[in-house]
Structure formats: structure tokens, C-alpha cells
Amino acid sequence: MSTHDAAVAPSPATPRLPGRGRHLARLFATEARYELLKVLRMPAFAIPTLAFPCLFYAFFGLAFGGQSAGGVSMGTYLLATYGAFGVIGASLFGFGVGVATERGQGWMLLKRATPMPPAAYFAAKTVTALLFSAVLVASLFALGGFVGGVALPTATWAALFAVLVAGALPFCALGLALGYLCGPNSAPAIVNLLYLPASFASGLWIPVQALPGWLQGLAPWLPPYHFGQLALGALGVEPATPPAVSVAALALATVIGLAVARWAYRRDSGQTYG
Amino acid sequence: MTTRTNTPKRKPRPARAWLAALGAILAVAAFLALLPTPVAPGGESASGGTPWPSGTSRPGGTFAVTGARVFDGEGALGTVDVLVEEGRIAAVGAPGEALALPPGVPRVDGTGHTLLPGFIDAHVHAMGDGPEQALRFGVTTVLDMFADPEWAAEQRAKHGEPGAADVFSAGYLATVAGGHGTQFGMPVPTLDADTDPDTWIAERVAEGSDYVKIVVEDGHTLGRDMKTLDAGMVAGLARAARARGVLSVAHVGSRAEAEAALAAGVDGLVHLFLDQAPDDALVAAAVATGDAPGARPGPAFAVPTLAVLSSVAGVGTGADFAEDPRVADRLSRDQAAGLVRTYGTATEGDLAHARAAVRRLAAAGVPILAGSDAPNPGTAHGASLHHEMELLVEAGLTPAAALTAATAAPAAAFGLDDRGRIAPGRRADLVLVAGDPTADVTATRDLVAAWKAGVPAELAKPEEPEAEATPVVKPGLVSDFTSGPVASLGVGRWVPSTDQRMGGTSVVDVEAVDGALRIRGEIRPGFPYPWAGAFLLTNNAQMEPADLSAVAAIAFRARNAGSTGNAGSKGNTGSRGNTGVASDTGGGVLRVFAFAPELGMTPATHTVELTGDWQRFEVPLADFGVTSGQVSAFLLGSGTEPGPFELWVDDVELVAAGSAAAGAGQ
Numbered sequence: 001m002s003t004h005d006a007a008v009a010p011s012p013a014t015p016r017l018p019g020r021g022r023h024l025a026r027l028f029a030t031e032a033r034y035e036l037l038k039v040l041r042m043p044a045f046a047i048p049t050l051a052f053p054c055l056f057y058a059f060f061g062l063a064f065g066g067q068s069a070g071g072v073s074m075g076t077y078l079l080a081t082y083g084a085f086g087v088i089g090a091s092l093f094g095f096g097v098g099v100a101t102e103r104g105q106g107w108m109l110l111k112r113a114t115p116m117p118p119a120a121y122f123a124a125k126t127v128t129a130l131l132f133s134a135v136l137v138a139s140l141f142a143l144g145g146f147v148g149g150v151a152l153p154t155a156t157w158a159a160l161f162a163v164l165v166a167g168a169l170p171f172c173a174l175g176l177a178l179g180y181l182c183g184p185n186s187a188p189a190i191v192n193l194l195y196l197p198a199s200f201a202s203g204l205w206i207p208v209q210a211l212p213g214w215l216q217g218l219a220p221w222l223p224p225y226h227f228g229q230l231a232l233g234a235l236g237v238e239p240a241t242p243p244a245v246s247v248a249a250l251a252l253a254t255v256i257g258l259a260v261a262r263w264a265y266r267r268d269s270g271q272t273y274g
Numbered sequence: 275m276t277t278r279t280n281t282p283k284r285k286p287r288p289a290r291a292w293l294a295a296l297g298a299i300l301a302v303a304a305f306l307a308l309l310p311t312p313v314a315p316g317g318e319s320a321s322g323g324t325p326w327p328s329g330t331s332r333p334g335g336t337f338a339v340t341g342a343r344v345f346d347g348e349g350a351l352g353t354v355d356v357l358v359e360e361g362r363i364a365a366v367g368a369p370g371e372a373l374a375l376p377p378g379v380p381r382v383d384g385t386g387h388t389l390l391p392g393f394i395d396a397h398v399h400a401m402g403d404g405p406e407q408a409l410r411f412g413v414t415t416v417l418d419m420f421a422d423p424e425w426a427a428e429q430r431a432k433h434g435e436p437g438a439a440d441v442f443s444a445g446y447l448a449t450v451a452g453g454h455g456t457q458f459g460m461p462v463p464t465l466d467a468d469t470d471p472d473t474w475i476a477e478r479v480a481e482g483s484d485y486v487k488i489v490v491e492d493g494h495t496l497g498r499d500m501k502t503l504d505a506g507m508v509a510g511l512a513r514a515a516r517a518r519g520v521l522s523v524a525h526v527g528s529r530a531e532a533e534a535a536l537a538a539g540v541d542g543l544v545h546l547f548l549d550q551a552p553d554d555a556l557v558a559a560a561v562a563t564g565d566a567p568g569a570r571p572g573p574a575f576a577v578p579t580l581a582v583l584s585s586v587a588g589v590g591t592g593a594d595f596a597e598d599p600r601v602a603d604r605l606s607r608d609q610a611a612g613l614v615r616t617y618g619t620a621t622e623g624d625l626a627h628a629r630a631a632v633r634r635l636a637a638a639g640v641p642i643l644a645g646s647d648a649p650n651p652g653t654a655h656g657a658s659l660h661h662e663m664e665l666l667v668e669a670g671l672t673p674a675a676a677l678t679a680a681t682a683a684p685a686a687a688f689g690l691d692d693r694g695r696i697a698p699g700r701r702a703d704l705v706l707v708a709g710d711p712t713a714d715v716t717a718t719r720d721l722v723a724a725w726k727a728g729v730p731a732e733l734a735k736p737e738e739p740e741a742e743a744t745p746v747v748k749p750g751l752v753s754d755f756t757s758g759p760v761a762s763l764g765v766g767r768w769v770p771s772t773d774q775r776m777g778g779t780s781v782v783d784v785e786a787v788d789g790a791l792r793i794r795g796e797i798r799p800g801f802p803y804p805w806a807g808a809f810l811l812t813n814n815a816q817m818e819p820a821d822l823s824a825v826a827a828i829a830f831r832a833r834n835a836g837s838t839g840n841a842g843s844k845g846n847t848g849s850r851g852n853t854g855v856a857s858d859t860g861g862g863v864l865r866v867f868a869f870a871p872e873l874g875m876t877p878a879t880h881t882v883e884l885t886g887d888w889q890r891f892e893v894p895l896a897d898f899g900v901t902s903g904q905v906s907a908f909l910l911g912s913g914t915e916p917g918p919f920e921l922w923v924d925d926v927e928l929v930a931a932g933s934a935a936a937g938a939g940q
Contacts, residue, residue, distance in 0.1 A: 131651070141309055142309075145309040151310040161306060
């Protein structure tokens with residue numbers, strides 16, 4: 001029995017399992033590698049995703065570097081919020097627009113016909129979003145640290161890095177839901193329409209306390225706000241919302257995203273885009 | 275046959291993948307380690323435990339001071355050399371022999387001069403550029419006794435930096451709602467009977483407070499009735515502070531309060547008192563504080579603040595001090611103004627009591643610390659510490675003891691082990707003065723040089739823009755409200771003003787209606803000294819005063835809303851009488867506020883009774899305690915009773931001195 005069969009029809013024979021596992025792992029790794037390669041070869045995705053947050057941070061964060069917010073310099077404060085902004089973008093676009101487009105291309109139908117488990121497809125997209133987030137956050141850190149004069153203890157840099165990269169996960173789930181709800185042509189517009197206003201209203205562009213009162217009231221209902229607060233918490237800024245609440249809110253957003261995606265996936269099964 | 279669940283992700287991946295992942299993690303770690311980190315963080319004192327961050331001064335200069343008399347903070351060492359290396363005192367020589375100095379060390383010739391530790395002011399309110407002003411007078415450390423914790427944290431982060439005195443701070447002070455400390459407009463987390471003292475102290479420690487200040491002041495010596503913390507709460511706070519390793523100090527207003535605070539276990543007093551002579555019980559209480567379990571050994575300490583107490587007692591000598599040529603040249607306009615300022619009304623009290631307390635406490639071994647309470651009326655940052663030393667000598671201390679009170683004593687009392695003395699290893703906070711202050715303490719004013727952490731301090735006052743001439747205001751009509759709430763003074767308009775400026779919630783609407791000014795609003799609770807009314811600047815928005823010395827009184831016509839029937843019929847004094855509506859709508863009284871530099875930050879008020887009919891009132895400026903003729907603003911507003919009010923005002927005028935009508939004419 002070849003190892004290929006193992007993925008399709010699990011065998012009770014114990015000794016073969018390690019081989020099967022290795023094989024599956026290779027499938028996951030291969031899918032992830034090509035997903036990443038694909039994204040890298042689509043500069044129309046990679047460049048704006050990386051460049052926009054850096055550009056925004058350069059405009060706002062560095063221009064207002066002298067002022068302070070929440071007890072830290074504006075350059076430091078906005079490093080956390082534009083980091084969150086960028087990570088959300090990478091996740092929402094990678095998933096939302098990516099999945100919608102690939103559904104439209106019939107790519108999902110094709111993948112289903114291969115021995116690759118569907119999970120590998122999503123895992124590959126998640127890994128890609130995390131890697132993209134890491135590169136993006138590192139670029140912002142380099143910009144803030146070496147150009148913007150932001151200085152933080154190494155442990156704080158590391159904590160902020162970890163929070164920002166991990167924060168990609170809930171937005172991968174939300175992106176997935178969008179990817180299944182939107183058509184391939186409308187997805188970029190819809191994602192932008194949600195992403196940009198929500199980021200602004202969540203205080204990721206300018207500190208939330210600088211927003212008008214009614215927006216400040218709205219912010220806690222938006223997942224990006226909670227991501228931003230956790231990132232600020234990693235900086236040592238007193239968060240406006242307790243971190244436990246923010247973590248719970250993001251967990252809830254993840255669950256809702258996955259549930260909606262599952263529902264939409266079932267709705268779509270065997271239909272237009274598969 | 276059972277089916278096995280697949281758990282592929284748990285299975286080991288190929289080694290190469292692990293290596294790649296490891297490499298990526300290492301690369302991220304290396305990148306993060308390369309990112310900039312803060313230079314010389316200001317010490318992690320926020321966690322409590324040790325009350326002081328270790329000195330994190332930046333390396334300063336390396337130099338030697340030779341040929342100067344040295345007062346090391348506790349006593350005179352004679353003429354010895356002192357070597358400073360990288361901002362710290364490296365060596366102190368012995369009399370009669372030259373210190374072996376490393377080759378090439380720059381020398382400062384101190385012949386004929388005296389070298390002392392940088393001064394420590396043990397009671398300031400260091401807002402604004404107070405720390406910069408202090409350093410210009412050789413004060414290298416100030417102990418702030420009430421500040422916004424965020425501001426204090428910013429100051430703490432700058433410890434050791436040149437250009438300004440190091441600031442240590444109590445942060446928020448402990449007081450009750452409406453008590454002393456709540457009147458300055460800064461929100462304070464007040465205590466009530468249900469507050470857990472340990473929680474309150476823990477919050478201050480978490481905010482970074484270097485020590486805590488507890489207010490014990492019922493206002494009776496100031497002729498006011500103020501709420502204050504009860505003895506049990508003071509004792510609880512002192513105990514909690516001790517358990518958390520921070521000092522507790524008490525603001526007191528009377529001998530009885532001083533004794534009560536000491537009995538409650540505070541580590542020190544940051545004022546003495548004017549109301550009564552010190553007695554044995556007070557001295558015994560001060561000496562006995564160290565006997566309490568867990569207390570800092572030894573007696574409590576006392577910061578007499580004679581400069582400000584003499585100002586409170588109306589016998590302040592700040593104005594004379596400001597004219598000392600050794601001081602005058604270095605005073606900024608701000609500082610000079612602060613020194614000549616007085617409390618408008620003198621409080622009953624005798625400075626002799628405070629002086630006697632200094633003598634008796636010092637004789638009993640209670641450490642006396644010099645503190646100015648700048649920038650209160652009669653004081654100025656930095657300068658007033660020199661004044662205080664002179665006042666301590668006048669009270670009976672020897673000049674050397676007064677110098678110790680401004681150097682080694684506060685360092686020892688507050689655990690500032692890295693400064694306050696000229697000894698190897700201490701920070702090179704130094705002042706060099708002409709003459710011998712151990713013989714004549716006023717010699718400290720003759721500053722030759724000062725260093726903070728080995729870095730020379732700028733002693734000359736900074737260039738100040740030419741002061742704009744104070745505009746002279748002539749008597750005459752200010753507003754008749756025929757064309758809006760306009761005025762012939764200042765910025766030219768009456769504007770609404772309420773205690774919202776200070777965090778209160780009162781509201782007001784100011785509008786010219788039918789040729790009179792209607793002031794309508796509501797006094798709401800929230801700020802202990804509520805106000806709402808119409809505000810008129812006499813000069814500019816910076817609250818700089820105008821010269822009203824040709825003016826004797828402010829006069830106006832006013833009524834309440836009682837006679838709504840004839841509202842606006844200007845000049846109608848027809849007697850509809852008070853129909854009783856007034857008591858429903860408020861507006862039974864009108865308060866006139868005057869703001870003047872000599873009154874300090876708090877305006878003086880004068881209250882007049884209104885009826886439903888127009889009446890003319892005339893309030894002499896002298897009734898506000900304004901004698902200099904300098905007035906910044908007036909405010910016409912409601913009384914302090916909560917509730918809605920409506921006042922009508924018309925024909926506001928400034929009455930010339932010597933004019934016929936005097937007193938509150940009707």
C-alpha cells in the first residue's frame with residue numbers, strides 16, 4: 001500500500017502512521033510554500049499590503065513624533081496601532097479577497113479533487129498571513145526604531161511583535177467569512193469598505209481618545225479596536241478596555257467568523273463558485 | 275474494527291522544516307534585539323520596596339575644586355580639595371595636604387569660596403519650569419508635595435539630567451472631598467470613611483509616588499471650616515505607607531494637628547504652625563514616632579516652611595529678600611512676582627510660635643529640613659530656599675545647622691543616599707559660593723558655580739521677552755449691554771465661565787437681552803468651590819493684570835429674576851417687588867469675583883443680596899484685598915447654592931478713587 005492511499009483511506013496498521021503523518025505534513029508545507037510564492041508573485045497584493053501601513057505610519061507617526069499619547073510618544077503609540085492596522089489588512093485581504101477570487105476561478109473545485117485535505121488550504125493561507133504580518137511588523141519596527149527614534153526595552157519590542165503577529169488570527173477568521181460571503185469581483189470593494197472605516201473608528205489611525213465622542217462609543221464594538229488596545233497594552237499604555245475583555249472580544253470574533261464561514265461554505269457547496 | 279482519528283499535525287515534520295523555523299525565530303529575535311532601547315531609564319521605582327531609584331545620572335564632567343572651604347553637608351571640613359570623576363565625587367582631601375589629582379584634570383580655583391552639596395528643597399510644588407528655576411539657585415533636588423502623577427513620572431524619568439533640579443514627588447495627596455488640596459482644580463482621588471487606606475497607598479505607590487503626603491487641616495487657623503481626614507484614617511495611612519516602604523508626611527495647619535499627625539505615626543511634618551506655642555506634648559510626639567513598631571528609627575522630621583508661614587501670617591519678607599542684589603539679578607519675572615505676592619488677608623497667628631517650634635524640635639534632636647513651599651505667595655522656586663535658611667537662622671539654628679537642613683538632613687530623612695553630602699561615591703551635586711555661609715548663612719546667595727551630577731548649571735536667568743506695559747484702565751462705564759455683552763476693557767467681551775474649568779459641572783448662559791446682561795444657569799455639585807457667571811478679562815487672555823490704580827470700586831446695577839414682568843425695561847425701577855419667584859429660580863445673591871496677582875491663584879469674592887428690583891451696588895477694590903491696583907479679571911456670578919439661577923446685570927462701571935459715592939450705595 002502506498003503512502004498516497006493512506007491519506008484517502010486511513011489504515012488501521014499502526015507502523016505506517018508516521019509515514020502518513022510525514023506525508024501529510026509535506027502536503028501542508030507544500031501548500032503553504034506555494035501559497036506564499038503565489039502571493040509574493042502578486043506584487044499587486046504584496047506591495048500595497050506592506051507599503052500602506054508603513055506609509056501611513058511615516059505620515060502620521062513620524063510627523064507627530066514630538067507629541068505624546070497615553071504616556072508614550074506618538075511615534076511609539078502609533079507603532080502599535082498602525083502595526084495592528086497592517087496586520088488586519090494582510091489577514092483580511094489574504095483571506096477575504098483571496099478566497100473569494102479563488103472561488104470565482106473554480107480553484108476550490110479543483111483542489112477538492114486532489115488528495116490534499118481542505119485544511120491544508122486554510123492552513124497555508126493562515127501561515128502566509130502570519131508571515132506577512134511578521135514581515136510587515138518588522139518593517140514598521142525598523143521604520144519606527146531607526147528613523148522615528150522609538151526606543152523600547154527589548155522585552156517590550158518582543159511583546160509587541162508577538163501580540164501584533166498573533167492578532168492576525170481573528171482577522172483570518174473574519175476574512176474567511178468575507179471570502180465566502182462575497183463574490184470574486186465585489187470582494188476587494190467590500191473588504192476595503194469594512195476595513196478602512198473600522199480601522200479609523202477603532203483608533204488605529206489616530207488615538208481613539210482623539211476621535212469624536214460618538215465614535216469612541218462605537219469603537220468597543222469593533223474587533224480592530226480590541227486588537228489595537230492589546231497592542232497598546234504590550235507597550236505598557238494603560239488600555240481603555242481590560243485586556244481580558246479584548247481577548248474575549250477577539251475570541252468571539254474568531255468564533256463568529258468561523259461559524260459564518262462554515263455556514264456560507266455549506267450554502268455554496270455545489271453552487272456557482274464551489 | 276475501530277477507525278483511528280487522524281492527528282497528522284502532531285507528527286514530527288522533516289528536520290529541515292524545523293531548522294527553517296528555528297532560523298526564522300532566531301532571525302526575529304536578533305532583529306528585535308537590534309532595535310533601539312531607551313538610554314538610561316529613570317529607575318524602576320514604581321514597584322515600591324526601596325523608596326528611591328538608585329541614581330541613574332548620566333556621566334558628567336571630571337574636574338577638581340581646589341582651595342575652597344568645604345562644608346560636607348554635616349560640618350565644615352576646612353580647606354580641602356574635592357575630585358569629581360564622571361559626575362560623582364571621587365575623592366575628598368584632608369586639610370593641609372593637596373589631593374593627588376590625576377594628570378590633566380581641569381581645576382576650579384575655589385580660593386576664598388565655600389563648596390557645599392547641592393541644595394535640596396524639601397517642600398515645593400514643582401509645576402511648570404520650577405525645576406529649572408530651582409537649579410539656577412543651586413537647588414539640585416526638589417521634593418514635590420502634590421503633583422499630577424503623570425507629570426511626576428515625566429520628571430522622575432529625567433533624574434540626573436542637566437538643566438533642571440531632580441524632582442521627587444508625593445503625587446496625589448491624601449485628603450477628603452472638599453478638603454485642603456481639592457481647591458486647585460486638579461482632580462484628586464479623595465478618601466472617605468469607607469476607603470481602605472492600604473488600597474489608597476498601594477495606588478499611589480503604583481503611580482510612582484516617592485512618598486505620600488497626608489492632609490490634616492480643618493481650616494480653623496485660616497478662619498474656615500474645612501473637612502479633613504480623621505485620626506484613625508491618618509494612622510491607617512501612615513501604617514500602610516510604612517508597610518509598603520514609603521515615607522508618609524503630613525500637611526498640618528495648627529499645633530494640635532501637628533501633634534495629632536505625629537501621634538498617628540507619620541514620618542514627618544511638611545509645615546509647622548502659627549496658632550499656638552509648641553508644648554512638651556508636641557515635642558514628645560515628634561521624638562516618639564520612631565518607637566512605633568516598624569517605624570523608621572529616630573524622631574520624626576519637620577519642614578518648618580517659615581518663608582510661607584510668615585507670608586500667611588502677613589509678616590512675609592519675600593519682597594525684601596527679592597531686593598537683595600545677590601538674588602535680584604537672577605530672578606525671572608515670574609520668581610520676582612511670586613516673592614512680592616502676599617496672601618490677601620493675613621491669618622491670625624504668630625510667626626514666633628513657628629520659630630519656637632523650630633528651636634524646641636531641633637533641641638530635642640528632631641531633624642529640621644529646609645523647604646520653601648514655592649511657588650506659594652511670598653516664595654519663588656530655588657530662591658526661597660536661601661530665604662528659608664536665613665529664616666531658620668533667625669529662628670535660632672546655627673548657620674551650619676541651617677545649611678545641613680538644606681543638604682544632608684533632607685537626603686538622610688528621605689533616603690536619598692546618593693546625594694546631599696560631599697563624600698566619595700555621592701553624586702557631584704555641588705555649589706560654590708563666595709564667602710563663608712557657616713558664618714553668614716546669606717552667603718549662599720553669592721553663587722559662583724553650581725553643578726548637577728558634575729555638569730555645570732547655568733546660573734544666569736534666561737533672556738526674557740520684554741514685558742508688555744501694563745495697560746492703564748481709566749474709571750468709567752464698562753458695559754451698558756445695549757449692543758451685546760461687550761465691554762470697554764481687556765478682550766472686550768463678557769464670556770461665560772463655570773467650574774467646568776476645574777472639573778465641576780455647573781452651567782451658565784450669558785446673553786445681552788434688551789439692553790441688560792442676563793446670566794442664567796445652574797450650580798451643580800461636582801467641584802467643592804462651585805461658580806457660574808459672566809467673566810471679564812481686564813487685559814488679556816493670559817490673565818495678565820491691567821493697572822486699575824485709578825479705580826476705587828466696581829459698580830453695577832443688578833436684580834434677580836423676581837420681576838420677570840419688567841425684564842428688559844431698562845432703568846425701570848418700578849417696584850413690582852419681589853414676588854417670591856426668586857426663591858424658586860435662584861439668584862438671591864450675586865457674587866463679584868476679583869482676580870489679581872496679589873491674590874494668587876484664588877480669586878476674592880464679595881456677595882451682594884438681590885431682589886426683583888434693580889439696585890445699584892458698588893464694591894470697593896479694597897474689599898477684595900486688592901491694594902496694588904493690579905486686577906486681571908472680574909466675574910459676576912451666582913451664589914454657591916446648588917440649583918438654577920437667573921441674574922440680571924446692567925451698567926457696569928469702574929468708579930474713580932475719591933468719587934462721591936462710596937460703599938455699597940443703593
